[in-house]
Amino acid sequence: MFRTAVKTLSLASSTFISRAVLGSRHYCKKIPTKLRVSEAVSGLNVGANIKVQGWVRSVRAQKKNLFLHLNDGSSLQSLQIIATSELNNPLLTFGSAVEVTGVLKESPNQRQQVELEAEQISVVGECNPVDFPFKIKERHGLDYIRQFPHLRPRTNASSSLLRIRSQATAAIHSYFKENGFAQIHTPIITSNDCEGAGELFEVAPPYSENEEDKYFFSAPAYLTVSGQLHLEVMSGAFSRVYTFGPTFRAENSQSRRHLAEFYMVEAEISFTESLEDLTKVMEDMFRSATEDVLTHCAQDVALFHKHVAPGHRDTVDRMLKTQFPVITYNEAIDILNRSNQKFDFPTEWGCDLQTEHEKYLVKHCGDVPVFVTDYPYDLKPFYARDNHDHPKHTAAAVDLLVPGVGELCGGSLREERLDLLRTRLQEVGLDDTYSWYLDLRRFGSVPHGGFGLGFERYLQCILGIDNIKDAIPFPRFSHSCLL
Known part of the structure; x- marks a missing residue:
C-alpha cells in the first residue's frame, strides 16, 4: 500500500x-x-x-x-x-x-x-502511520519524544520550541545591535581554558606515530568553554562587544541543568568600574528578549504554559513586572542559615552556592530573578577583580539566579591592575600560559567587565521546561551523541 x-x-x-x-x-x-x-x-x-x-x-x-x-x-x-x-x-x-x-x-x-x-x-x-512513533490522537510527553531526535521536530512541542528559540536568538541580537554592541565571532577551537576548571574537549588529528604530528596546531587545542578571553582582547579596541555561539564542557553529568554542548551569550563592556553596569545589561536584555518572544510567539509560548508547565505564565509576568533585587553573597549565606530548610550541601561562608541554595534564594526574594554579588575571591576565576575587602576577601563578581533553574548568568569586573593580575596568575600556575593576557593590561588597559548567559537555561526559565535537553534541537551529554 x-x-x-x-x-x-x-x-x-x-x-x-x-x-x-x-x-x-x-x-x-x-x-x-x-x-x-x-x-x-x-x-x-x-x-x-x-x-x-x-x-x-x-x-x-x-x-x-x-x-x-x-x-x-x-x-x-x-x-x-x-x-x-x-x-x-x-x-x-x-x-x-x-x-x-x-x-x-x-x-x-x-x-x-x-x-x-x-x-x-x-x-x-509517504508515511506509514503504524510505524511512525507519534500517534495522531496522543499527547506525547517530552521524555518520550526525546527518544526520537530525528523525528521530534514533527511534534507540536518541539516545533514550538524551535520557533521560540529562533525568535529569542533574533531578539538577543537585536538588543545588542540597538545598544551599540559589536558582534564578534570568537573561535570554536582555542588553546585556553577560560574557566580554569579543566573540563575541556581536546581537539586532535587522527593518531600518528610521528611525535611531530601529535598536535595539529603544534600545541594542545580544545573546544571552547567560553569566548570571554577573546572578547577581552576585543574590548581593548571596542567599548562594547558580544558573542553568541556554541560552547563545550566535558562534564560527566546527567543532570537536568547541564549539557556537553550548549549556546552562550557573552558580552564585555569597557570603561566600567561598577557591577551595576553589568546587571543593567543582563536585566534589560532578559526583559527585551522575553517581551519580544511573548509578542511574536504567543501561541507557541502558550502551548508550553498550558501543557508543559501549567501556571508558569504567572511567573513570567511577575519577572517582567518586578525589578530584580540585588543581595550580596554575605546576605545570601545569612538567608540560608536563618531558614528552616535542611540543605544537602553546607551553607557556611566560603562555600559555593549549589542549585538547592540558588532556588531557595529565588523563592525567598519573591520568586523573581535575583542578583547575588561579591562572592568569595577564591571561588572565582583568576580574572575576577579583587575587592580588597578584609577580613572577608571577595571578588567583584555577580550571578543572576532565576526561578526554576538557578544560575542563569555569571559575570564579573575584570582585574585590570597588572601587578595584581600577574600575582594571581602566578598563584594558580598560569603565568606562562597567559603572558598574552598580561599584555592586554600593559598596553592601554581600561577597567572593564562582562558576563555570560546560558541560552538553553534562559529558554527553560521563560517556558518552564524542566530538562535542559528539551531546550535544544540535538542535545549532547555524557554517553549520548545521537545524530
Missing part, C-alpha cells in the same frame, strides 16, 4: 493554465500563489487560488468529504483543508507530506478564520 511513487488525484486536468470556453467568453485559470501555512491562516488572502505544502497533522474521511489539517512549521496553527471524497488517497495519512492547491475561503467554524477548498492534492512523501 505504501509504495514510493507519488500519486496525484485532481479535479483539474492540469496544475497550470487551463482554458474553458463558455459561449463567447474565455476564462483563464491563474497559476496558484504559493503560501506558507502561517500566511494562509492569517486571512489576508481570502478568495485567492493558492498552493500550500506541508505535513498532514490529521486526516478524517467521510462519505462525501475529506478533512485534513496541514502544517509546514511556519506556525503552531495548522490549515484546514476541505476536499471531496474523490480526492481521497490511501497514501494520504497522518505524517505524510503533501502539496495542495485550491481556493482559500472564510471558514464557518469559529475555531479558525479560513479553510482551503482543495482542487488538487498530491502526496509528495
